[in-house]
Amino acid sequence: MNYLFSLRSQRFLLALGTLFLLLSTGATPKGKSQTPNIVLIFLDDMGYGDLSITGALNYQTPNIDRMAAEGIRFTNFLTAQAVCSASRAALLTGCYPNRLGISGAFGPNSQVGLNPKEETIAELLKAKGYATAIFGKWHLGDHPTMLPMAQGFDEYFGVPYSHDMWPLHPNQTKANYPPLNLIEGAKVVKSVQNLDDAAELTTAITTRATAFIRQNKSKPFFLYVPHPLPHVPLAASAKFKDKSGRGIFGDVMMEIDWSVGQILSELKKQNIDKNTLVIFTSDNGPWLNYGDHAGSAGGFREGKGTTFEGGQRVPCIVRWPGVVPAGRISSKLITALDILPTIATVCETKLPALKIDGIDFSKILKGDDSQSPREQFLYYYRKNNLEAVRQGNWKLVFPHPGRTYEGFVPGKNGQPGQLNENYSIAGGLYNLERDPGERYNVRSEFPEIVSALEKIAEAARADLGDDLQSRSGANNRPAGRISP
Template sequence: MIRQSQQIVRLLVAVVTLSGLGLIASAWVKKPTAATPNVVLFFMDDMGYGDLSVTGALDYTTPNLDRMAAEGSRFSNFLVAQAVCSASRAALMTGCYPNRLGISGALGPNSPIGLNPNEETLAELLKEKGYATGIFGKWHLGDKKEFLPLQQGFDEYYGVPYSHDMWPLHPFQERAKYPPLRWIDGNEPKEEIKDLNDAGRITSTVTEKALSFIRRNKNKPFFLYVPHPLPHVPLAASDKFKGKSARGLFGDVMSELDWSVGQILGELKKQNLDKNTLVIFISDNGPWLNYGDHAGSSGGFREGKGTSFEGGHRVPCLVRWPGVVPAGRVSNKLLTTMDILPTVAKVCGARLPKNRIDGVDWITLLKGDNNVTPRQNFYYYYRKNNLEAVRQGDWKLVFAHPGRTYEGSLPGQDGKPGPSPEDHDFPKALYDLRRDPGERYNVIEQQPDVVSRLEKLAEEARADLGDELQKRTGANVRQAGQSSN
């Protein structure tokens, strides 16, 4: 009896000891706190302002994104830095005008340039603070090894190195121009995306990789960057979504992208990370309108991708952070993709880059103070380094310039593009975006004082960043990265 009692005592001591060790172990594995929120950044490709049901889309719905807007804030006056792939992404990652970095246009396969590794990206700043950093999707800032994400602050990368129309199977481009398109895992090329059936697995693959990253890093702060390659053409959806929307293939693709967002939001909640995660949803530029039924909607704004009009630059912006970002709010304050870096850095306690940036911190506005105006000015640069317009408040002065137009030409159908002339001559014009967001009424003769003020602003931009149209070099422009091979 005494021996049995001793055994029971030893067993109880062992249980207590193990419980204590478990408590110690759980104390060592700390989940992120309010001082170190997680960050999830969605970046769609060629998705226009009007492509969410909350912003007017028809014949398909985006319930997860609509819920994100209802549970967070929507910023309706949000601009990309340039209305084209690589330049837009460079601005997002660095907080700079892309022409300040020597980046313009859309970099092709085997590009000799890329985002300079000397530039400090948002991923590098957060990694310095102990964040796990992962990107799953489209990079498009140089496909040489020295420019890939693992050399730019990311711990993990799985995705495509550039737009998935840059492949030999594109039916409406020169087939021999491009090499095979392959997934990149870290720094290594993996399986080829051989056809549209393979492309139909892009969204689900990106989603699965993102979900795995959340699960593996749930006990430490993380930065998850999800730059979805779609709805850029060629459009492709998985069998689960193909043929399910009344909007055709474009609606199917958007429904699957909305599903992806819902999966990631659901995983955050499942891992009890929901209330300590800042989630941002934006797009890289407006829609590629000459693709017709395979393109999105600019939501009524003028022109689209590849132009300096609002349809090219203005994109949806949804931000969700329960208990911090007000729910159900719409803000019309001017903001840009360049403003993401300084804002997220401040939220996460990270420093700013050592080199000059152009983004502004809007954390006060983000948290609900609508009396602040973080940004007043914006420069619309395009092509190599053309200053095509400037904005101050709601006034926008467009300079005479050659450029792309979608107007006056019928769009294509079923994935085939219609014409989009690149040499249309746009005249100098002044627009009041408060009452003319479609940029239809030139009031330049009525507002000489406004024109004079904006021309002075343009001179400041040219002195700082240059202007290829005027053959001027800016004093504060840095070089893009140059490939060593």
């Protein structure tokens, strides 16, 4: 009897010691769930072909490649629009940007921005007790009342809009831009005066990001890292300048890859790697008329500023060790709109009160390849122009005035080449499974497909409107505006 009592006592003390050890080290007992950290890395103007795993030449992106090997890579991922402010609004809110009254790229001293009534990823997670931070490019309104601190972020360090919106812009008609400032919180801390200053952006952002991880390792956090690069003007720090065989663009991509590696290493160092969901993607495709300073659309048609695939199809990689099975490649249709509801699901938080357009794809992340949550997508551009609709692999492009880079010699050495902003695009039906380059119009061969896609377009016009048809939508919401 004494022996049994002694044995039970030993087992009790052993279990008690194990529990104490788990609690003291911040570890989670096996079988228990823990709210994951979220890291969202968002590049600017990185095209589909700008990673070594997607065909980049004369430079390597080993850290991003490793992230893909340890997680899932989506080959059919679309940004919400092919332009800066609109795509960022969609990413953070899960809404088509035209639903929010947002289009284009806001300039300095913009009188509009993201409406404070819209709920961002940061606000949803902050309500659940997350620490939240953004280090990089905001571009959703530069007035103090429109900066990240008004949209759920505890910390902000970066540039308020694109870093080509400065007095050194190569287009002299825009030489009246004000100084480009680095902002911390809502205060100006430094002016970005030249390319040497711009060359320090990636390192400064990375330093802030890794420090934030260290400071918040014991509680859940949301870290948003929207790099200003590889948007022009390109600049790389001394540790990467002239290191690639692709010129300054390759140097910049190598430095961004280094930044991703630093973030992943810090997560491991702080022993929170397995409890952190990391997402890596881009706001739109490459700005092709910048030539050797632009990225690659990876064989897709056109680039930034267009609703062809080269403008909106970009890499997307998701990594979460132990939850997202490693080494998977998915061709499921996924979009930037879908990131907010997916994060809300894995973090067990509520969705925004107002209507969103995103669809949760967390089951795909966790290995259920039978899921196809998204079947349709609407391609909008300019103010509220419905330029194309998609159902599965079928894409119907409507006639519209649009940008084309084709037929023009690209620029070089940081100077833009010509393009046509008002080219008359005839439209057509494309089977993206067989013709991802959108070169062969098969509209006349599949009238039933055209009819089905036109019905989707009609429903979209009723919901969101269509400026090309002078129609307003029933469910649009206003952008935020600065009070006089």
